[in-house]
Amino acid sequence: MRIALLTEGGYPYARGEGGAWCDRLVRGLPGHEFEVYALSRSERTEAGGRVELPSQVRRVRSERLWGAPPEDDGSRGRAARRARRHRFLHHYRELVAALAGGDEGSAAGRTDDVIGVSGAGADGYGGARADRFASGLYGLAELAHEDGGLPGLLRSEQALRALEDACRAPGVRPLLATVGVADLLTAAELLERALRPLSAPWYEPDELGAADLCHAVSGGPATLPGLLAKRFFGTPLLVTEYGVRLREALLAHRASGLSAEVRALLTAFHRLLAGESYREAALITPGSTHARRWQERCGADRSRLRTVYPGMEAARFARAGEAAEAAGADAQGGHTDPTLTWVGRPDPAKDLIALLHAFDAIRTAEPGARLRILHVRGGVDSYLAGCRTLAAQLFPDEAQDAVTVGESPVTFEEIGSPGAPQLADAYASGDVVVLSSIVEGFPLSLVEAMFCGRATVSTDVGAVREVIGGTGLVVPPRNPKALADACLALLREPDRAARLGAAARERALELFTVERCVGAFREIYLELVAHCPVRREPLLDTDGVPRPFSEPAEAHVPGRLTPVLPAPTWARRPQPAGFPFPGGDLA
Incomplete structure (x- = not known):
């Protein structure tokens, strides 16, 4: 079938996790044809060029949301x-x-x-x-x-x-x-x-009108082409949100320095657009219960919500995970000192300040403990510099004797350096992985740590509790004492940390793999096209004869394509008129 993939500030330009997720989805569905309709947020979005596209991506159309507007003729x-x-x-x-x-x-x-x-x-x-x-x-x-x-x-x-x-x-x-x-x-x-996006030249029969399904991989302006395709051509719209676009807009407006009046108008626009896209979407796939709650609050019908966790590549963490499993109860895995690890992009939302103060308390109880802060490029440099200064004040270089060179128990290293050449090496370098954020959507770094079989201590923000599911310790945010106590509990009980790490790896392999995510969307695509087919004039060849397979076969197959477990009538949810999808999760 023909899928119109609607993106904003991501695929096929971005090389971050959002773009990588789209790439994994497209490559995992070689039986479909994709056309990408990309909205560019800034000049920087396009500066890096496009990622290498697979053969099933037949065309890429782009429109800028920045710079001077096009001139009227x-x-x-x-x-x-x-x-x-x-x-x-x-x-x-x-x-x-x-x-x-x-x-x-x-x-x-x-x-x-x-x-x-x-x-x-x-x-x-x-x-x-x-x-x-x-x-x-x-x-x-x-x-x-x-x-x-x-x-x-x-x-x-x-x-x-x-x-x-x-x-x-x-x-x-x-x-x-x-x-x-x-x-x-x-x-x-x-x-x-x-x-x-309203003025984009995409709303013609040979553009979005030729798609069997529009899949907006985020909310906000990316849904506008899908809303118009549904209005002009009857094309069903699927909306996927792993980070709630309305929430991102609220945070961005607050950080941008705009006046309260401008923020109020822009927030109302994003709020009303979210409500309209949720009402018109044939199906909405949040990436977590955290995102689902936001969508329900903005007017999404529960019967049209189906949770699909983002899929991640488990293979690149397999060696670290297998090594942790083989180590078993030897939770320190060869480390001479108990080590905490933080991995991510440094910015104020990650609250490394609280982590450093928590580690100060940990060092008082466990003088041999160490903290490795392994960061990726693209963070807030001024914030990282402030964290380095605080670490130097709290933990001056220490030496064992008068002739030994002193060193700090806290190290700041960039992933790709000799100490952590790969992301998996960063997680494997510690005994316990810590997430100290005060704001978080879907915690991808936590899933990566779980793939590596590491025990985790996390703050209770975003979808953290849903992801962990009892395989790690969760503490309140902005509470260095609680964070320190939880870290000490795992550092002092390596057997417990090993058991939690093994359980975390099993949970991640069961719920958060690429294969599970792609399989979920394969089923959703088939269901949507079967239940909401686009009725259009048949495509004709040069002799005026309808071309074979101009419509997907699924459009002629009534009913659900996958078996549904029987349930008593009293347990079935009432469905809205004209929409046969049952509620529930694909997770």
Whole structure:
């Protein structure tokens, strides 16, 4: 079948975990044809070039969400331009009125909190506000599809005035009533960039119209092409979120230095877009219960949620995992000193400061303990430098005697250095792996440590507890004493640490492998195409005869393709009309 893979800031450009996950998915499904529709977030996204693509990727189309907008051709007459501007303003006013929260005196527009649900139940931002947002969004999309792009209109003085009127309308949040011109200009520019997918030349029968399924591998703007493909061609939409895009947007807005007024408008846009994409998606696949809770809070129907854990390559950690298993109760595995290991990209969310203070307490109880901080490139250099300074203050170089060169019990090393040439070597270098984060989505580094058979001590954030599942110790975040006590417990009980490490490896091999993830999406693709086939005119050859296999065979097969365990009628969940998917997890 033909799959349109919708990405934002990732595949086929990014070489991080998000891009690697897409690459593993595509390579694991050689029987399908993929077309990648990529949204580029910044110039840096494209600077590194594309990754090597497998043969099943037939085409890559890209659109920039940064830089100057494309120029309008200006070929229309005055009357046509006036009519187009009038139509644009009608739809744009609907959109920005929904963002500002005004609803012509409706209470729904005055009570919702920008981030929370505020008693709205599972529908979140549903009702009149969501309808108004959808009306404006699809109206702008239809205008762009019929009569060219929108960037010039979105940055026009009339659009700015419409945004100002929406912010000063009755019923809006008090925060927006005093918004200044500079903030309006900033918000209008950022909204124009977020709406650029509406103007992409992708909504034609030989583009997204030829796909059997649109798979958005993140939320946010990446879902816009899928929403329009469903509206224009009836193409089913699958939304996968391993990191909740709305949550990422909230954190990014807070860190960007934008004013509170601009943040409120942008957050409302991402919040309403998330709700619309969840309502229109045929199926939503969160990567954890943590992500699932966010989606339910934003209006996702539980019957359309199916958890699929991200698959990771276990083979590159096999040697370390087998060595840990062979060591058995010898948890120190040849280390002369009990060693804690932290592996990751240093930034404030990882809270290495708390880890260093916890290690100070550990050294008091276990003077021979050591801490290795093994980091990858791309972290916040200033934060890493601050951690080095703190470590030097807490742990000055120590020497055994007057002639021995002193060294610190805390070392900072980059992965790829002689001490840790490979990622698996980094995890294998310690007895216990520590995760000290205060913010975390799906903890990939924790899964890697589990593949290596290492016992772990982690803070209770994000999906940590779900991933660990009883095979490691979990402590509250921002609590150095609890972190130190848990680490000491495992360092002093190597037998227990070995048992936990072995159990963690078994759990990771059962739940978090590439094969399990790819198999889950293989089944989901078949189900979606079988239950939600795209009805289109048959493709004809040069003689006017319909081409064979122009539609996937699954579109003609009713029912679920995989067996379902029988259940009594009282235990079955009621399904919404027109949607036959049962709820449940693929994990």
